Amino acid sequence: KPQNERQRLPVVPQGIERDDFVKALGELGEQLGAEHVEVNDKPLRDGWYMEHPNTHDMMTILDEEEFVASAIVYPGSTEEVQQVVNWANKHRIPVFPISMGRNLGYGGAAPRVRGSVTVDLGRRMNKILDINAEDYTCLVEPGVTFYALYEALKERGLDEHMWIDTPDIGGGSVIGNTVDRGVGYTPYGDHWACHSGLEVVLPTGELIRTGMGALPGNNTWQTFPYGFGPYSDGIFSQSNFGIVIKMGMTLMPNPGGHESFMYTFPNEEDLAPLMEIIRPLRISNILENAAQVRHVTQHIAVRGLPRSTFYSGPGPVPASTIHAAAAQTPVGDHTWAYYGMAYGPPHIRSHKLTLIDSEFKRIPGAKRIDPSTLPADEYFWSRDRIARGVPDIHELRWVNWASNGAHIAFSPVSPIRGRDASKLFALGRRLHDRYGLDFFPAFIVGLREMHLIVEIVFDRADPERKAAALSCLRDLVEEAAREGYGEYRTHLVLMDQVAGTYAWNDGALMKFNQRLKDALDPNGILAPGRCGIWPKRYRGRGWEM
Ligand code: ADP
Structure with a gap:
């Protein structure tokens, strides 16, 4: 252009x-x-x-x-x-x-x-208003990035005392990521669950504090998230009901040691039994952080070379080509890589790691990769930094897969179950094949659920490839919803469609959201259409897409 x-x-x-x-x-x-x-x-x-x-x-x-x-x-x-x-x-x-x-x-x-x-908001309102080393909390403005918070702990000599939690890519803001319900990879990875207290400008200009913040003179705004009465914070996440200008966040005590581990599994079909093994381990916190189970295609892409290095034909890069490229890497001839971290002093870690080892090795051919064999620029070390709260941007490298690389995600939620994982995997593969797209699935296991994150990487200068990516996404959302899967978060372009899939009882939830919207924002000025919520002035007038 x-x-x-x-x-x-x-x-x-x-x-x-x-x-x-x-x-x-x-x-x-x-x-x-x-x-x-x-x-x-x-x-x-x-x-x-x-x-x-x-x-x-x-x-x-x-x-x-x-x-x-x-x-x-x-x-x-x-x-x-x-x-x-x-x-x-x-x-x-x-x-x-x-x-x-x-x-x-x-x-x-x-x-x-x-x-x-x-x-x-971030440009000028970017102060860390408080870091409390006794309560392990902080209070931030919108422009505070994960990098900035991490650096502030270091400057104050507190980084050995307490950790932040960072998402895969650390340049975003703590508030922006949290209100959009983003996640990270320490045990504090559920950012929304870990925040405590908001200060919000409402669409009519009034200013409120939520939780204990509503009590003048309180000293618990960042330690007790609920306060008294309805828990209103929820309506300020993934919505357009207010502008968050301050947020409390909890920080994690240094657990006294940490150790990343990586396992690989040979076959695509190992996915289902692996999920059955992960579920009880994760729910009982033997696996202590959000797990990443990544497919070999993404493992190759995150090395940062464009797909044209490997393949110039039409359609997705053939599996044999991907495996040939992987043979030169720590994944070897395997298909799935699991990244996780154990926390605590050595004797605590070894108990958990021994259990994990024997459970994971129930998959025939499962292999533990010895981190000491991995070079410093291996992706493993990026996961290692993130799982101990050190912001990173290595993850971005797979955007190079396409020239003018851009990406957009499909991210359905499911239980941690083999049959769900297999179903979603097959659905993703089938629809990517339909549009000639490379398929990058990664399963992120939260606590009792997992998100399948499928990143579609496309050439943003190529209208035909953009159209293919969008059609694929639209089909993914629709077909997944038919099977009972919904997205946990989505791009602007898909917000109406995704909101439309949460349609139980004649769209009762959206009607409720619209009522809130019209009451809080009578002129419909704040982020109309965000998350599919349109104010009265816009509804049914051709804005939905
Ligand atoms: P990041 O900080 O990760 O770069 P953004 O600032 O882009 O994220 O925020 C993600 C989305 O969340 C925005 O598009 C916006 O809709 C919403 N958002 C971000 N910050 C606020 C805020 N302070 N108040 C209300 N909504 C916000």
């Missing part, structure tokens, strides 16, 4: 004249400072993960101009966030809050409604 010109005229929000919009932005500039209000009229540059744009989805699967902001504003305080919200209500302009905007694979920084004003 030409990098020096816009293919379409810079967008203004729907329902307002261009001149009136410019005037309204000027008004906001007087409140925030003109330098904190930016019109999105420059060429859209994709950058890369660490220098990502906040104007659009840099990994777009539609035309780049579809999910695009009209302007970006940078509030620097609670009052300024409230001013933005009041301004949006006055002019009926949709605003879309982001913390960092590195939510790649789910929409990045892009708004759901074309022409929304993006509220980039």
